[in-house]
Amino acid sequence: MTADRSTLATRAASAYLPEVDALRCLAMLAVIAIHSGLFPFGWTGVWLFFVISGFAVTSSLFSAKHAQHSVTRRIVNFFARRAFRIWPIYFGYIAVSAIFILAFRTPGDLAEVPWLLTFTQNIKMIIESYAPGTVWGGFAHLWTLSDEQQFYVVFPFVLLLPNRRLRTIALVGVILLAPVIRYAVASWSLDQHYDALHAAFAVYAFGPGHFDAFAAGSLIALYRQEIAANIRYAQVAAVVALAISVAYVLTYVLVNIRLSGHVSVSDTRNVLSGVLFGQGRQIWVYYVPTSLGVALLMGILVRNSALLRICNLPGLQAIGRISYGGYLYHVPVLMILGALVPALSPPITGASSYLAHILLFFATAALTVFAASLSYQYLEQPFNRFAQRRMG
Template sequence: MKIRPSSALTNGGERLAGIDGLRAIAMTMVIAQHCGLLPFGWIGVWLFFVISGYVITRGFIAEEALVHLGRALPSAGRRYRAFVRRRLLRIVPAYALYLGVCVLLFAIPYGMAGSIDSIGLITFTYNWQMVFQPVASTMHWPAIAHLWTLSVEQQFYVFFPLLFLGVPERWRWKLAGALVLLAPLTRWLWLLVVGAAMPDADAGRLAFSVYAATICQIDAFLLGALIARFQPQLLRNPRVPMRWLWVALAAIAVFAVIYMSLNYARGDRGADVLKNIFSGIVYGQQRELFGYSVINLFAAGVLLVTIAGVRGTAWLSKPWMTWIGRISYGGYLFHALVLWILSESIGEQLKYAPTAWRVAGFAAVFMTTVGLASLSFSCFEQPIARRFKAWASGHASALRMLKSAKIEP
């Protein structure tokens, strides 16, 4: 194995080209699943989660490295507020634009039935709304069901800085590691709680509560955070990244063989032997307890191989890949709407159409989504970000001038 220099190893202020390429892969997997071509495409969301944990932790670590250069850090409270502002600035503009478009398209034909979803969507608690309310009472508007994942991510952005900034260094990473290792136990305890709260819920409904509950998926983000913290040690030996990936693949194989055997033992035959292993919501016979941990281990291995710059990953840093990765947030938002429009035009959901139609539909949805997301990023999201940064820079300069003149603002 050969490791090449990677932009992922540079200082925290620079973009990570290979990581953007992984985001492009994750977005493509999700679109392919929703087009009926990749049953396990939902794994792309968990790849997003691991990447998010890695990237934001890398930013915090880069801030703390400034102390060694003689620069004083702001207080934990100021750092927390600054982080939340940055994340809101990145997430809210495109999200609000998408919700606005959905309101315009669906409020008239569907009435205000979708308003029951609006509270959860606006407050980024939509995942909890979907967990605790019957499915029939949510998702009244098409093209919003996928937005629960953004609620999970935003909740992590609120929680994680409290761990990073509020817990001493000597305990911070021990706690994060413990939460990752004990994630199956956390999911089991969660099932007990939800089962008691919803005694009439069937196995699928309970499994969905694990799928969509932030507390059950926090280990994906934390695993990415741990990679960011221990990156120098992990990359010291050039064999470690590929070893991690091979261990992850072995874990996936063991998990798959165990549950294929269990499926076969209960009478499943043919393609049904693969049911509920990595396709759809993972549930049944405790597979929802361990399946996500296996997926997270694999996503972390892919991330580690990418940041190490292992031979064969250079294509992730190609300009076209990094561009798709940069606009992947908007792509994730808009693809569901594009897919709904296409499905309406052909008179059925694309995932139920013949294979040739699904392939052609995927190509159309993907290209249209990339175009819309590029337009949103260049003409809407970036201008807002630039204006905010200019305002923040001017505000900070004014405060410094007032302080130097000993004038209270």
């Protein structure tokens, strides 16, 4: 290893990595793009968030700063830090939404609130009310936070394992179990006589079926020093991610051709574009964004120059730091824009629809960043500083 590589590895293994914030920004923009009707693959941004989340919380838990603490204290601090980070604006958002519903909508829209308060909204949407229009739009995107919080309930038990080898085995076990869970959820959904779209959403939203994305990020954090010191690991991850993506896309394009009986542009649909079901794609599609997220994180750890140039573009890291609020607020921004400018209210049709989608995306992104910036400065940061003072 050269001295330069050694220096870079030390930095990547031990320091906060602002480039990861740039990935958060890209994930947030992808989600805004799909909800603006612009980018059908934008759902993959949620899975990038999942991988980053596993990486970030594990890096924090096993950092030198917390190494001197007992396992019990680390677990308590973990839950406390997550609560201070996630809960204030989440519950604030629910409270403001409830007031809005009571003032301007029907009380039936409040049926989601108990599930939201217990971070089980994804379960309700699976078993009761997936059909479009049955969930008030301002709440419809919060199921992903239920997935995340459900992982946080399970993850601290990894800390109870006495060494890194056993933690690795546990996380690999989670990764191997996830597709089995997705298969089981799909089978259960069909037994419940769900239609294909509802069954696909059940797999899409069931948290434990996607713990593999969080666990993959956690594994990178556990081995970040070794990864940072050896560029080959990142190169292998990139090749594997590319192979998984190409193999998946080719497989299901060929499946679609066989099902349709002819070759056409439509054969590329229902391959990566959102909630999918049939021929096993509801099990395997999630490996594409997860493997790409892993490759991106490892590329940052080894300081890949091309990736760093992208991640250091002006504004990306700053937006990434406020991306949690951005994710929370982008849906009401979309709703407000649609109410004020009906031409930008989905679904957008007509000859100029593509331009309208572009305008909707940029307007939503700009207003979302503005709202999230205010939230971060005046709401989130005070709670974060309080948590740091109390827990170190």
